[in-house]
Amino acid sequence: MTPAANPSAPPPPPVVELVRAGFAYEDGPPVFDGIDFAVPDGRAMALLGRNGSGKTTLMRLLSGGLQVARGALRLAGEDVSYDRKGLTRLRTTVQLVVQDPDDQLFAASVGQDVSFGPLNLGLPEDEVRLRVREALEALDITALEDRPTHLLSYGQRKRAAIAGAVAMRPRVLIMDEPTAGLDPHGQERLLEILGRLRDGGTTVVMATHDVDLALRWADDAAVLSPAGLRTGPVEELLADDALLAAARLRRPWGMAVTRLLRERDLLPDGVPGPRTAEELDAWAARESPTA
Numbered sequence: 061m062t063p064a065a066n067p068s069a070p071p072p073p074p075v076v077e078l079v080r081a082g083f084a085y086e087d088g089p090p091v092f093d094g095i096d097f098a099v100p101d102g103r104a105m106a107l108l109g110r111n112g113s114g115k116t117t118l119m120r121l122l123s124g125g126l127q128v129a130r131g132a133l134r135l136a137g138e139d140v141s142y143d144r145k146g147l148t149r150l151r152t153t154v155q156l157v158v159q160d161p162d163d164q165l166f167a168a169s170v171g172q173d174v175s176f177g178p179l180n181l182g183l184p185e186d187e188v189r190l191r192v193r194e195a196l197e198a199l200d201i202t203a204l205e206d207r208p209t210h211l212l213s214y215g216q217r218k219r220a221a222i223a224g225a226v227a228m229r230p231r232v233l234i235m236d237e238p239t240a241g242l243d244p245h246g247q248e249r250l251l252e253i254l255g256r257l258r259d260g261g262t263t264v265v266m267a268t269h270d271v272d273l274a275l276r277w278a279d280d281a282a283v284l285s286p287a288g289l290r291t292g293p294v295e296e297l298l299a300d301d302a303l304l305a306a307a308r309l310r311r312p313w314g315m316a317v318t319r320l321l322r323e324r325d326l327l328p329d330g331v332p333g334p335r336t337a338e339e340l341d342a343w344a345a346r347e348s349p350t351a
């Protein structure tokens with residue numbers, strides 16, 4: 061039996077966090093000047109912000125591809141040292157999937173590509189095989205294991221790139237616009253897959269420009285605007301008109317419908333509004349079953 065949690069014990073430190081972190085590209089102005097960002101554990105988070113607001117930079121700082129110039133990147137409360145040992149520890153906890161799968165895939169076949177990370181960790185062959193099988197299953201691409209990566213469709217390449225990250229069994233999976241360029245069916249399948257990963261305990265962070273997708277998929281949002289970074293429950297942040305304006309985001313469709321229904325006293329306060337056309341249909345069927 062696991063011992064009961066001590067209610068007076070301090071909460072565990074975040075899996076990964078930036079603390080008063082500063083960063084500027086060479087000869088450029090600071091992109092971040094003292095940013096605090098704790099990635100919530102086991103959640104689905106949408107990272108939102110206008111073009112050039114720093115989403116990619118933030119993701120690269122969290123995954124160690126860029127190094128903080130001041131402040132710290134912390135793993136479970138400990139500063140990350142940017143040496144080989146520190147970066148290996150970081151990569152087994154945080155994995156980044158970049159936007160273009162062609163920047164990530166380089167091995168001849170899907171199976172070889174997905175096995176690259178675990179092999180690089182020096183894991184035994186059996187363990188590597190197990191992880192590759194699990195990752196291919198998780199992304200629903202088992203049948204593509206022996207397929208040359210250059211013969212895959214764009215959507216298949218996206219999933220192969222994510223499988224490579226999943227094979228590292230990260231606690232935090234960060235993705236730069238993973239649904240961009242996918243058809244609606246491909247988007248839905250990917251969102252289901254990412255939802256399953258989240259349900260299995262992985263924190264999934266997704267940068268996206270799609271506020272509707274963020275509202276229906278994410279638990280939390282992180283919004284970059286000139287005023288800084290705001291994090292919180294997605295429904296709260298995406299209902300904040302001032303924040304949306306500052307970040308140049310439009311109001312999500314679901315928020316607009318919910319507001320309209322409340323204004324017309326059709327939806328009581330406290331009852332969540334529909335976030336998708338399907339949820340609106342279901343709501344309408346409940347409200348007027350004979351219509």
Ligand SMILES: Nc1ncnc2c1ncn2[C@@H]1O[C@H](COP(=O)(O)OP(=O)(O)OP(=O)(O)O)[C@@H](O)[C@H]1O
Nearest residue numbers: 085086088091109110111112113114115116117118
């Ligand atoms: N390699 C680089 N060298 C110099 N400046 C850069 C580099 N990459 C990004 N920047 C600058 O850093 C700032 C943040 O860019 P970043 O790519 O992180 O934004 P973003 O929110 O991901 O944008 P987008 O939505 O367009 O992808 C921008 O002002 C950008 O011009």
